[in-house]
Amino acid sequence: MNEPNDVRKQEKTGEHGLNDPGARYMYCIVDLGRDSDPGLVLGQIGLNNETAYLIRYQDVCAVVHRCPPRPYTGDQEQVYAWVEAHQRVNNEAMKQFNVTIPMTFDTILHEDEVDPDGVVVHWLAEVYPKLREKLTRFEGCLEYGVEVLLRVDEVTQHRLRHSPELAKIAAQLAGKPPAVAYLMKQKLQKAVACEIDRYAESTFKEFYSPITAVADDVKVEKPKQTAPGTRMIINASCLLLKKKQPRLRELLDELSSGTPGIEVRLTGPWPPYSFVGQL
């Protein structure tokens, strides 16, 4: 097992010692588990095709690349490419290791006049107990994004057919003079909006409790803006054991087929971005 000092010494005499840019961009923390001989390099898959490699402290590794001590800033396209690369490295780490704790974008470690790999090792050593705790918590777990969308037109049609209240207003509308019809239409629109809200609320309840029953942890977030004509009613991240994923999928299929005008999007598996918090 490498002690911090060993690694520092090792790195100073290493091949990159001379033209090292001075800092380390950190993608994630991985647990080596019983894997005593990890491949030390993940490949040239990092930001700007930098080589992502592992820095080890005891049984914990940080996945990093060498970078200058400056945050990455750029225009939209550039940031998108970087974000994809960040996720690419995390995906690779997830494939190779049992637990991956993803870092947020632009996490760069640096200390003046200290060997950058050494800085990472020292940081790992410092937070080791807390990291260990997190690694244990997320062992074998993956994150899935569940987004439930409501297709407004379809739900409107469905409610107009099935809600007695709306049907009554719609029936009154027929054969009225234009001025009265206009007011009735307004009333109908308001009633429809109300019905849709109610429908969204009941769908939320219908989905939420079975999902929490399957998942080990659920984080419900603010619904995102979606394409016109749809409305997001659930934006949740679910943490669940790998083997439970088919069950979640089945459950969502079942729920969405039983609820008209509803679309379910499942994304993942992600490393547990939404659950790792702060350190």
Added chain:
Amino acid sequence: MEATTQARKATLNDLLDRVLNKGLMLRADVVIAMAGVPLVGVSLHAAIAGMETMLEYGMLVDWDEAIRSERLEKMEALRSGPLCGEAPRIKMPAAVWNDGGPGPAWKWGILYLTPSRLILHHATFDKVMAEIEISQIAELTRPNGNHVLKIRTKDADTTLLRAVGIGKISNLLPEACPSCGMLAPKEVLLEEGCSNCAWVSARKRAGMSIAAT
């Protein structure tokens, strides 16, 4: 239903939301941060939720850079100070008489005497309170008391400076020769006389040394 990570189904938003907005955030000294300068990564904690926020993100980058360059300029300005690279011969606390504002008052700052200028500078507000080109000085008088120096420039502007030991300044400032009006350092005029018209001070003629007085 297929779960996907890649951009096929998971939109850009899902990816951005997670990578920029979530993930482990470190509060450690070794994480890069320039004092007083927000980083993109950090400023983005403010939600990235939809395409609008993506646009906002673009704006945030600009904003971030604007703040950063402003800060760097300020730091640079503070480092170079009001002297613009000139080496001060004297640096002392001093005040300038201010007639304007809510009431007349002495305003204090740091007085620098460089080879070409007299500068009174307020360090905290990084503000130059008075600046006089030495070549523009027409007359120096000591109106009342030992601590006040009245400077009249060729444009007939007068400035009153006050400091303990202001004499140090006036001795170093050039003074007009009483005979021909050529400017020369006061000490030189008194000790050696005017190099232009051969005027000699009364003290010098009497064989007295300035140092002795």
